[in-house]
Amino acid sequence: QRYEERLREVNSQDENTDGMKKKLHQKNIELDSLHQSYKKLSQVFQECEQNRKEKNEEFKQLKMQIAEQERMEENYHKSQQEAKELQILFNTAIATNKESVKSLENSVREREELLKREHASKKAIENDLVEIRLHNQALEDLLRSSE
Numbered sequence: 001q002r003y004e005e006r007l008r009e010v011n012s013q014d015e016n017t018d019g020m021k022k023k024l025h026q027k028n029i030e031l032d033s034l035h036q037s038y039k040k041l042s043q044v045f046q047e048c049e050q051n052r053k054e055k056n057e058e059f060k061q062l063k064m065q066i067a068e069q070e071r072m073e074e075n076y077h078k079s080q081q082e083a084k085e086l087q088i089l090f091n092t093a094i095a096t097n098k099e100s101v102k103s104l105e106n107s108v109r110e111r112e113e114l115l116k117r118e119h120a121s122k123k124a125i126e127n128d129l130v131e132i133r134l135h136n137q138a139l140e141d142l143l144r145s146s147e
Helices: 002-146
Strands: none
Touching: none
16 A cells, blocks of 8 residues: 555656656747747847948938039039129120220221311312412512513
């Protein structure tokens, strides 16, 4: 009877040990599953971290491109303003040159008229000289004939 009790006790302990082994095996399976999930999550995290770094780099590049674009637009607007100012200066210079040309044309006309008058005066003086010479000649001829 003691033997049977002892046997029952040992069998009961074996059953408990078997149950614990099953539970331990089940827990090991769960632990392996959790470990696999952790590996996958770790890999996903690393991929996310790499993706974040790449996106940050892309963002920096885009910010630099935007800044460059803004500088180009600012330079374009400055160039447009300078072009307008140059156009105004150019138009002013053209107007000034036109006035200068008109003034020079008037001066040339006045000079031509003056030259015409001087030429006419010169001709008149030459004609007067010819008349005076003829008159002198006539006087000399008269003087000689009276001698």
